[in-house]
Amino acid sequence: MKSxxxxxxxxxxxxxxxxxxxxxxxxxxxxxxxxxxxxDGKNKDAVEYFALSDLWEHYAESSAYGLAVPVRDAGDRAVVTTMHFVPYLSAVQLYTATKAHLSHPRRHLQVQGSKTDSWSDDSVGDRFAGSGSSSWDAASDEDDSSSTYDGNGSTGVSAKQSGYLNFQYREWDSPYERVPLAHKVAELAQDYPCLMSLSSAELSPSNWMFVAWYPIYHIPAHVNLRGTSACFLTYHSISSVFQDNIHSGLVHDEGEIAALSPFGLATYRMQGDLWKRSGSSDHRRLSELHWAAASWLKQVGAHHPDFTFFTSSHRR
Structure with a gap:
């Protein structure tokens, strides 16, 4: 059987x-x-969903130990190396069907950064930041009642289509200055409890989450594979509106499972043939996923710093 x-x-x-x-x-x-x-056709009295708290809990293990991915040597498929990637919350927007009732004053989230909106290509660890303000703030409909705001003055999907903005965040720091996804969400949830209390059924079709994956080590450590420094951005829908697409049909001890497969992808430092298997559909798949990510950002009118960096670096 083909692997x-x-x-x-x-x-x-x-x-x-x-x-x-x-x-x-x-x-x-x-x-x-x-x-x-x-x-249409669903029981209006019953609501199917997954909890956001379950989503963040899913990343607890990989945030602590890294996500284990078995990779095969492009030259010798019998040689398997396990690579480990740490997930970081790259960006997220949460829109709901009703206005948020904030139980605390709004507090602007800031991370200090440099004056440029790019990373140096010399190192993933080089400074990456925006002009002063490093993250979107959590916001309510009073702040943005007509459209999705990308932070640079442009707009995308209207509020009628999106719903009401409860929370939004994007990361500007370099990977070496970030904390893993589970820890970042726990930190943010102290000021924005909606991150833990909301469910996918309450989120509009415009909801999305981007996860940045950076390699930390591989086993065996002595194996020298070209391409082990590759980094990824995965794009996920977190709304029940697309439940027919995310419902995997898999079952666990307590019932069925939703699979939030990446609908978009961006890559950085993808060298050699390790991730693009010769004679496979990998090249086309990468192109399609990258196009889907770019198309989604354009549709919702959002500026995503990590995507900008990954894309600009890829063109050099």
Whole structure:
């Protein structure tokens, strides 16, 4: 049987598998308006969803030890090396069907950075920052009632299409100055509890999350494979509106599972043939996933610093 390519192995490993839950409308304060539109033909009294708290919990192990991805040597497919990647929260936007009721004053999140909107290509660890403000702030509809704001003055999807903005964040720091995804979310949730309390059923189709994956080590350590420094950006939808696409049909002890497969991808330092298997569809797959990521950012009118860096570095 033909083995999967290393790219496919990474995409599979980077796919969150979450408990797919079902509940009555009463769980959502009994108000249909608090739940985003359910697909036609679904029971309007029952709501299917996954919890955001389960999503963040999924990244706890990889945040601590790295995501293990088995890769095969391009020259000798019998040689298998396990690469480990650390996930970082690159960007996220959460829109809901109803306005947020903030239980605390808004506090602007800032991380100091340099004056340029780029990294040096000499090192992944070089400074990467924006002009002063390093993250989107959490916001409510009063802040952005008409459209999605990208931080640079341009707009994309209208609020009617998106819903009401509860929270948004994007990372500007270099990888060496970031904390892993699970730790970052725990930090942010202290000021924005919606990160833990919301479910996918309450999130609009415009919700998305981007995860940056950076390699930390590989086993065996002495193996010298060209391409082990590759970095990835995976793009995931986190709305139940696309539940027909994310519902995997897999089952676990308590029920079915939702698989949040990456719908977009960007890469950096992808050298050699390690991730693009000769004679496979990897080249086309990479192109399609990169196009999907760029298309999505354009559609929602969002500026994503990591994507800008990965793309500009790829062209050099």
């Amino acid at each position: 999967s390519s290393n790219l496919e192995a990474f995409l599979q490993a980077a796919t969150p598998l979450l408990p797919w839950r079902s509940s009555t409308m009463e769980r959502f304060q009994g108000a249909p308006s608090s739940v985003w539109q359910q697909p």
